[in-house]
Amino acid sequence: MGPNAIITSPTFFGLVLAFDDPVRKGPNPNSEIVGWAQRLVVFASLEEISLHMTYDIVFTSGEFNGSTLNLVGRNPLTRDYREFSVVGGPGAFQLARGFVVDRTVFNSTYDAIFEYNVTQIDHASGSTVGPIDNNKE
Numbered sequence: 001m002g003p004n005a006i007i008t009s010p011t012f013f014g015l016v017l018a019f020d021d022p023v024r025k026g027p028n029p030n031s032e033i034v035g036w037a038q039r040l041v042v043f044a045s046l047e048e049i050s051l052h053m054t055y056d057i058v059f060t061s062g063e064f065n066g067s068t069l070n071l072v073g074r075n076p077l078t079r080d081y082r083e084f085s086v087v088g089g090p091g092a093f094q095l096a097r098g099f100v101v102d103r104t105v106f107n108s109t110y111d112a113i114f115e116y117n118v119t120q121i122d123h124a125s126g127s128t129v130g131p132i133d134n135n136k137e
């Protein structure tokens with residue numbers, strides 16, 4: 001958020017931000033980077049701090065290197081339990097359908113660590129796999 005941003009809403013309603021943050025194997029800030037969390041978010045609620053997100057997790061190492069997971073949905077940031085959708089992705093995630101459970105591990109003014117458990121239908125085998133990883137950013 002730039003120094004000149006004018007926020008009049010207590011829920012930051014209308015604020016649009018883009019992020020590109022590391023995705024790590026574990027919640028430790030030194031754990032291995034497996035990809036990048038690239039997302040466009042809009043603070044979409046007048047009632048609470050809640051995002052609408054269009055979100056790509058771009059894997060750059062490990063089992064899913066070269067694949068991207070496409071996520072979308074609502075993220076009411078201050079709630080303990082949050083869920084949004086896996087809608088697909090190129091590579092290993094073609095035709096993927098599933099959901100992400102999101103939890104805040106740590107937050108401060110400028111930093112936060114989120115833990116994701118991803119559950120998705122594996123169309124190649126027809127079975128349900130998940131969680132595929134505990135992705136942290």
Ligand SMILES: *[C@@H]1O[C@H](CO)[C@@H](O)[C@H](O)[C@H]1NC(C)=O
Nearest residue numbers: 059060061062063064065066
């Ligand atoms: C990930 O894949 C890219 C493209 O194939 C390759 O250049 C890179 O070395 C791989 N990274 C790892 C850590 O395997």
Ligand SMILES: *[C@@H]1O[C@H](CO)[C@@H](O)[C@H](O)[C@H]1NC(C)=O
Nearest residue numbers: 049077078079104106107108
């Ligand atoms: C950040 O953490 C504080 C408690 O440490 C919590 O009250 C607040 O809701 C959190 N904010 C967000 C945006 O998760």
Ligand SMILES: *[C@@H]1O[C@H](CO)[C@@H](O)[C@H](O)[C@H]1NC(C)=O
Nearest residue numbers: 101102103115116117131134
């Ligand atoms: C993810 O699953 C692990 C193992 O079941 C659990 O300890 C953790 O709390 C879960 N995290 C979230 C965000 O659901």
